Amino acid sequence: MDIELVAVGDELLIGDVVNTNATVLGQMLTDAGIHVTGISTVGDGLDSLVDVLRIAVGRADAVLITGGLGPTSDDRTREAVARVADVPLRRDPDVEQWLRDRYRDSNRTLTGLGLQQADVPEGGRVLPNDRGSAPGLAIDIAGTAVYATPGVPHEMAAMVGDQVLPDLLRRSGSPAPRAQRVLRTVGVGEGVVAQYLEPLEKQVAEAGAVEVAYLAEPGETRVKLTSTGPGGGEAVDAAAMRAYELLGDCVYAEGDETLVAVVARLLAKRGATLAAAESLTGGLLASTMVTVPGVSAVFRGSVTAYATEVKRSVLGVDAELLAAEGAVHPRVAREMAEGVRSLLSGTYGVATTGVAGPDPQDGRPVGEIHIAVAGPDGTASDTAQLWGDRDRIRALTVVRALELLRRTLLGLPQKQARECTG
Amino acid sequence: MDIELVAVGDELLIGDVVNTNATVLGQMLTDAGIHVTGISTVGDGLDSLVDVLRIAVGRADAVLITGGLGPTSDDRTREAVARVADVPLRRDPDVEQWLRDRYRDSNRTLTGLGLQQADVPEGGRVLPNDRGSAPGLAIDIAGTAVYATPGVPHEMAAMVGDQVLPDLLRRSGSPAPRAQRVLRTVGVGEGVVAQYLEPLEKQVAEAGAVEVAYLAEPGETRVKLTSTGPGGGEAVDAAAMRAYELLGDCVYAEGDETLVAVVARLLAKRGATLAAAESLTGGLLASTMVTVPGVSAVFRGSVTAYATEVKRSVLGVDAELLAAEGAVHPRVAREMAEGVRSLLSGTYGVATTGVAGPDPQDGRPVGEIHIAVAGPDGTASDTAQLWGDRDRIRALTVVRALELLRRTLLGLPQKQARECTG
Known part of the structure; x- marks a missing residue:
């Protein structure tokens, strides 16, 4: 029809x-x-x-x-x-x-x-x-x-x-919905995902029963596997299995489940809670968390420490560190994560700091960001130089913070390289 | 053309x-x-x-x-x-x-x-x-x-x-770009704005040189006045003057200036700063504030007190009040605003609490929201029953909070009724 x-x-x-x-x-x-x-x-x-x-x-x-x-x-x-x-x-x-x-x-x-x-x-x-x-x-x-x-x-x-x-x-006599599976990946660009999937692309090009398409969003790439003929369900399943082998732990979910929903689900499964401390993301990480219905069971809340002084007075970041290095520093992110974890009594604390732009800050360039996750087993961190405007840098930082949380909760290696562990 | x-x-x-x-x-x-x-x-x-x-x-x-x-x-x-x-x-x-x-x-x-x-x-x-x-x-x-x-x-x-x-x-022989002015209103729906502007609509219907159009967004209505003939610039200016008379203080800005930018500008003009405490908006108010470039001069930061207990432990909301009334209550909003003002040393504190849904909370229906602004001259508050899904209720709450701030900063009456003071 x-x-x-x-x-x-x-x-x-x-x-x-x-x-x-x-x-x-x-x-x-x-x-x-x-x-x-x-x-x-x-x-x-x-x-x-x-x-x-x-x-x-x-x-x-x-x-x-x-x-x-x-x-x-x-x-x-x-x-x-x-x-x-x-x-x-x-x-x-x-x-x-x-x-x-x-x-x-x-x-x-x-x-x-x-x-x-x-x-x-x-x-x-x-x-x-x-x-x-x-x-x-x-x-x-x-x-x-x-x-x-x-x-x-x-x-x-x-x-x-x-x-x-x-x-x-x-x-229309209820046409059979086309068979489709959507694999959601994070932390690798569209080009890299496509490179990983080259063996699959060759395979389906020969068999001709499945179409592979990519959909890039800030920090994420979705892989759509769609059947192009009858009996497509099995062909799509076989292609998905191959894609999982090739992409490894870069796949965080399938279908409609978002990265933030995965993080909320993993927290709930572990009976754990989360607290957030935000500088450059200015509340975007928290407001992303609360898009998940029922998140109040795992999300304690957040502190947006936009003024540098609030990082010290509310989150307890070392005043000498702030004076010496400014607010954009990996150790500041770590102390923010540890501080908010303690302040809001969360099992985990996550923190972001960096320069959203349009101007450099504390001698650091636009797009330099630092993320940390503090938990019962210590504190992990991630650093990156991102490109784009204010909104894009913030959005990418939120995705990276959620990905660092996901890896921490799953006990996966915290790669900074853009690679999948297959 | x-x-x-x-x-x-x-x-x-x-x-x-x-x-x-x-x-x-x-x-x-x-x-x-x-x-x-x-x-x-x-x-x-x-x-x-x-x-x-x-x-x-x-x-x-x-x-x-x-x-x-x-x-x-x-x-x-x-x-x-x-x-x-x-x-x-x-x-x-x-x-x-x-x-x-x-x-x-x-x-x-x-x-x-x-x-x-x-x-x-x-x-x-x-x-x-x-x-x-x-x-x-x-x-x-x-x-x-x-x-x-x-x-x-x-x-x-x-x-x-x-x-x-x-x-x-x-x-096309370089047509003269059309003359246009856009008046941005807040706090009144499209229908009410149109009702206020009836005298203007009649006037321009007779003169025929200006077109009046409405553009509704959550909590806001934009009025576009566009010239439809030669010499349109003056006709648009005359129509805008009439619209200002009819709409009074419901107009918060013209052109591209957003409500949050107006609030940031008013704060800067007064040498004042803002701190926010959020419950149902979960960081959306803060992340809206930080969309304004240069806002760090006036925005101290925010606390998303998503868990009820955080409202007490971090913001100092009265434990008995929380026990007796739950988190969704006008006094809770007031105490959150006052608490965050003091915690983050802001000139003003703004707070939101309420039920974003999908389920009722503490016996309160989805869409019941309470907002407060604490400042040097006391605390103002606003209460509403909103309709819509989670995202819409949050977005509307942010707009109302910004509007309560604008009115406080301008010394305007804090009407809860949906009326313009012409």
């Missing part, structure tokens, strides 16, 4: 908003075995929306529109769908009552434009929205299944996951 | 890559007074690319293609452009020599597929690429100016900025 996406909104054309909906939908639909063949982005104007919709409806088995369903005069998706279907809009009394109740409960005024959210093209049906006031639509136009959802990302994702995707799978 | 964008690549359709090129181009072109009327994303297949290009060339004054120019068998943009122009591809000997030199210098092998990067549709011209190996193209097809640039973001941005945009402006 082929589907085209249509994203509606001037804000997407003028670059005010990044079209992350297209990315989320691309992943959801592809994972479900539905083939996204095109994405069109169009402004709020009715005529251009009608034109684009007509073309998409003519080309694809299904069309999914996001945006233009709200309560303002710019929201014309309902009208456009009705025009392409060549049917009138009818006001749905149940939706109208639901809107009236909803607006009353939140002390908002329901205007005439607000009521247009209750309009449904004849022959279409309403997709209820339990997260916002704009319901979605589903309608058949000349054999093409057309859906419209709000553009607000979390409303869109819920409506597609709960209502649109099940409907699409029913229509 | 109207332009359509065409983004090429399977990775965009399956959601492996976010189409940030479209966002960057939307901003660059719109700022230059060129009207982006549509964006099409298409896969690597030749036929679908040809189809999409034909439609775009038929609709717009100009078409800008990104991607599909590289050295692999998936790169078919040159071929597609030639087919739509109905001309043959010719190998450009200068480009071929340049490629041979370039590959030799970097010790890479130039294959036959690599040489296709020297192919140019007859009648077209080469756009040199000084950042990568894939040159761009420019060609006229039936009066439409068609450009193709690599998909790699920094190569694309340089080629468009240096070569495509100047060419477009020459063709």
Whole structure:
């Protein structure tokens, strides 16, 4: 089954908003075995929306529109769908009552434009929205299944996951989702991972049943192994086994599990807790930790010691060391990790210090970073010279700190070289 | 002048890559007074690319293609452009020599597929690429100016900025860049801002020289005032003055200045410093503060007191209060703010506590949050019931905390109601 996406909104054309909906939908639909063949982005104007919709409806088995369903005069998706279907809009009394109740409960005024959210093209049906006031639509136009959802990302994702995707799978006779495994590696760049996997690449190039793709993110590289034919599940499993052999302990997880989730899981398994002390990362390590639901069982908290003096007064870093070496020094990282471990009574303490930029600090260049992990068996540390802007240096430092934690918790060697132990 | 964008690549359709090129181009072109009327994303297949290009060339004054120019068998943009122009591809000997030199210098092998990067549709011209190996193209097809640039973001941005945009402006007779002002508001939703601005909307609807648009982000609404005709600068200034009258102190800045940058600026102006204590925001407030370059002059640091016990042991929150009320309570926020102010010797202390979810905590519902700001003149606080997922509740809490700080620093009333003091 082929589907085209249509994203509606001037804000997407003028670059005010990044079209992350297209990315989320691309992943959801592809994972479900539905083939996204095109994405069109169009402004709020009715005529251009009608034109684009007509073309998409003519080309694809299904069309999914996001945006233009709200309560303002710019929201014309309902009208456009009705025009392409060549049917009138009818006001749905149940939706109208639901809107009236909803607006009353939140002390908002329901205007005439607000009521247009209750309009449904004849022959279409309403997709209820339990997260916002704009319901979605589903309608058949000349054999093409057309859906419209709000553009607000979390409303869109819920409506597609709960209502649109099940409907699409029913229509397409539940295609077998393609077999895929995603190996997540850390600490080695895309080029190095690809080099490690050369024997696998050769093997699959000959057999032809599995596709190997790389996806690089700051500090991490994901390896996607996807079947390209029938019986692909076993071929993907065999390829994954070979990839594990070649990549060794650089693989930290599979699928959707993030590095921070792995660290939280390892801490929980050991009945251990973590405390963090941050300088250049300024709270980013802590805020990354707390993205894991239930992390409060293992995460004690953190101190962002942004001012050098706080490193001494709160974390107990040696004043003479700070005076002699400044805040960007491997021993400062070690003392911060040990200090916060003691202050917050964590089993482990992790610390970051360094220069995020834009200017050098204490005579150290932008991108010099020091990380330490203090635990019951002593303190490990890592040092690096990173490249990039402030945000990138911080993000890379967080990944390296989590990786040093993972290696400590697993008893793996704390390599500073960018190598996998196969 | 109207332009359509065409983004090429399977990775965009399956959601492996976010189409940030479209966002960057939307901003660059719109700022230059060129009207982006549509964006099409298409896969690597030749036929679908040809189809999409034909439609775009038929609709717009100009078409800008990104991607599909590289050295692999998936790169078919040159071929597609030639087919739509109905001309043959010719190998450009200068480009071929340049490629041979370039590959030799970097010790890479130039294959036959690599040489296709020297192919140019007859009648077209080469756009040199000084950042990568894939040159761009420019060609006229039936009066439409068609450009193709690599998909790699920094190569694309340089080629468009240096070569495509100047060419477009020459063709369109250098349209005057549109006049625009952006007012940034906080603490009131998009609907309420629009309600406040009704008198302005009526005025500009009659005069017709200014367009008013709203852009909602978590906790903030931006109001964009854009001129739609000649002499627009003065009309935009008059509209901005009216908007300031109507929105009062809900406007915190104009243009690109963020709320956190305003807070940092106000602190610096007063020679004051800030310390933060975070519970549910888990480091997000601190990491937001440190996005401001030079913030180390005003930001002392923060304590993420994720475990309840840390609120007592490090921040000095009353143990009986914690035992009786739990961690989610307005007095806990106040004592956290006062405690961190004293611990880190800040002029001001700011604190957040609440329930980010997914589960209720200490008998309090998901989304209940408490914020406090302690300063030389006492402690102010704010309480709210927010809606959304973990990430959204955290993001909204950070915005409210920054807004409470801004109001405290400016001596504005600390309204909890969602109203602007005009």
